[in-house]
Amino acid sequence: MSFVTHVECTVCGKAHEADRLLTVCEACGQMLAVRYDLPAVARAVTKDALRARPSGMYRFRELLPLGPDESPVTLGEGGAPLLELPRLAAHLGMRRLWGKDEGQNPTGSFKARGLGMAITKARTLGVKGLMIPSAGNAGGAAAAYGARAGVPVAVVVPRGTPEAAIAEAVLAGAHVFTVEGSIATAGRLTAQVAPRLGWFDLATLKEPYRLEGKKTMGLELAEQLDWETPDVLMYPTGGGTGLVGIWKAYAELAAMGWIQSPQPRFVAVQAEGCAPVVRAWEAKAETTAMWENPVTHAAGLRVPGPFAGRQMLRALRETGGGAQAVSEGEIVDAQKLLARVEGIWTAPEAAAALAGLIRLRTRGDVAPGDRVVMVLTGCGLKNPPPSLPPAVHLEGSPDEMLAAVRRAVGA
Numbered sequence: 333m334s335f336v337t338h339v340e341c342t343v344c345g346k347a348h349e350a351d352r353l354l355t356v357c358e359a360c361g362q363m364l365a366v367r368y369d370l371p372a373v374a375r376a377v378t379k380d381a382l383r384a385r386p387s388g389m390y391r392f393r394e395l396l397p398l399g400p401d402e403s404p405v406t407l408g409e410g411g412a413p414l415l416e417l418p419r420l421a422a423h424l425g426m427r428r429l430w431g432k433d434e435g436q437n438p439t440g441s442f443k444a445r446g447l448g449m450a451i452t453k454a455r456t457l458g459v460k461g462l463m464i465p466s467a468g469n470a471g472g473a474a475a476a477y478g479a480r481a482g483v484p485v486a487v488v489v490p491r492g493t494p495e496a497a498i499a500e501a502v503l504a505g506a507h508v509f510t511v512e513g514s515i516a517t518a519g520r521l522t523a524q525v526a527p528r529l530g531w532f533d534l535a536t537l538k539e540p541y542r543l544e545g546k547k548t549m550g551l552e553l554a555e556q557l558d559w560e561t562p563d564v565l566m567y568p569t570g571g572g573t574g575l576v577g578i579w580k581a582y583a584e585l586a587a588m589g590w591i592q593s594p595q596p597r598f599v600a601v602q603a604e605g606c607a608p609v610v611r612a613w614e615a616k617a618e619t620t621a622m623w624e625n626p627v628t629h630a631a632g633l634r635v636p637g638p639f640a641g642r643q644m645l646r647a648l649r650e651t652g653g654g655a656q657a658v659s660e661g662e663i664v665d666a667q668k669l670l671a672r673v674e675g676i677w678t679a680p681e682a683a684a685a686l687a688g689l690i691r692l693r694t695r696g697d698v699a700p701g702d703r704v705v706m707v708l709t710g711c712g713l714k715n716p717p718p719s720l721p722p723a724v725h726l727e728g729s730p731d732e733m734l735a736a737v738r739r740a741v742g743a
């Protein structure tokens with residue numbers, strides 16, 4: 333059975349009937365969120381019962397908007413490992429540090445969770461086609477899950493989006509369009525075109541189900557840390573579904589009585605060239621304002637006007653967290669550092685979370701004893717860092733090659 337009671341506006345509170353295609357609040361146009369009968373969920377499932385289930389995000393079925401006979405469109409998303417990072421922790425003078433390696437998801441990012449869930453609901457509710465504005469990873473994931481579901485997908489990305497993300501969408505049969513500008517331009521275009529095609533607009537938080545998929549990162553994290561919360565959660569923030577989703581997960585688990593400790597301090601990390609959340613946080617504003625001329629090579633962070641700005645700022649305020657901007661150089665350095673000391677080639681967006689942590693450690697805002705989780709939102713493969721040293725080419729006699737190897741490895 334489903335434990336969904338209704339879908340609620342996060343600003344005016346208006347209740348909407350679930351199990352139909354919903355976009356934003358019908359009264360005030362703000363973001364919607366799915367609500368559950370949490371006491372009933374707590375009666376229906378135990379932590380022990382959960383432990384016996386297979387890994388993957390649908391193990392949390394009672395906290396997802398799946399109907400009784402609804403089978404998800406899945407590629408095996410979820411179940412991303414929470415890796416302890418002892419060598420990196422030592423490097424930063426900390427005791428406990430983890431990375432939740434979302435790069436191990438299908439299509440190489442946590443976007444698989446949200447789009448798997450959203451496309452499951454969209455298919456059940458009978459959409460004809462899906463259109464999505466994206467900075468790259470969301471489009472790739474939408475294309476893959478659309479292919480899996482047999483639903484046509486159109487993706488609109490800014491020109492300059494990482495080629496591998498475009499290739500991934502094209503390969504999965506999506507129609508890919510580029511536009512001048514940022515995801516904001518792509519979003520405006522999608523909002524105009526999709527309804528006239530009779531297709532559904534899957535833009536970030538313009539429908540309530542993507543958030544439920546992203547939420548499973550928080551449910552998993554809570555279980556992986558044995559239902560204790562970390563002290564600090566570093567999140568590389570673009571549209572904000574991950575941040576808001578993890579916050580929602582912890583709130584639901586607390587309401588069920590499954591976690592006792594307070595929520596972690598959420599820290600939103602953004603790039604200096606596109607930091608609307610950081611700017612609003614520093615100005616103590618209620619919501620974000622459009623960032624002019626967004627520039628960063630961390631494509632997923634290039635979101636100048638996030639629709640969920642208000643909810644993100646609330647999450648930061650209510651958890652006693654904060655927001656931090658980092659430079660392009662710091663992002664590249666952090667990406668290299670994580671690969672060198674822990675063997676994880678993470679996406680630039682995720683590397684920004686580490687760059688943010690380094691800033692907070694340097695300033696003393698994170699103490700050596702704080703237990704910190706970084707959400708490593710994607711893998712690095714789709715977006716290689718610039719200017720890596722070239723491989724040494726070996727030629728000549730075996731002795732000459734040996735000499736070259738010795739010089740290179742210093743042995």
Ligand SMILES: *Cc1c(COP(=O)(O)O)cnc(C)c1O
Binds near residue numbers: 679681
């Ligand atoms: C989309 C994306 C982000 C930003 O995530 P939001 O939850 O939308 O803020 C961060 N990292 C990667 C790799 C992404 O693809």
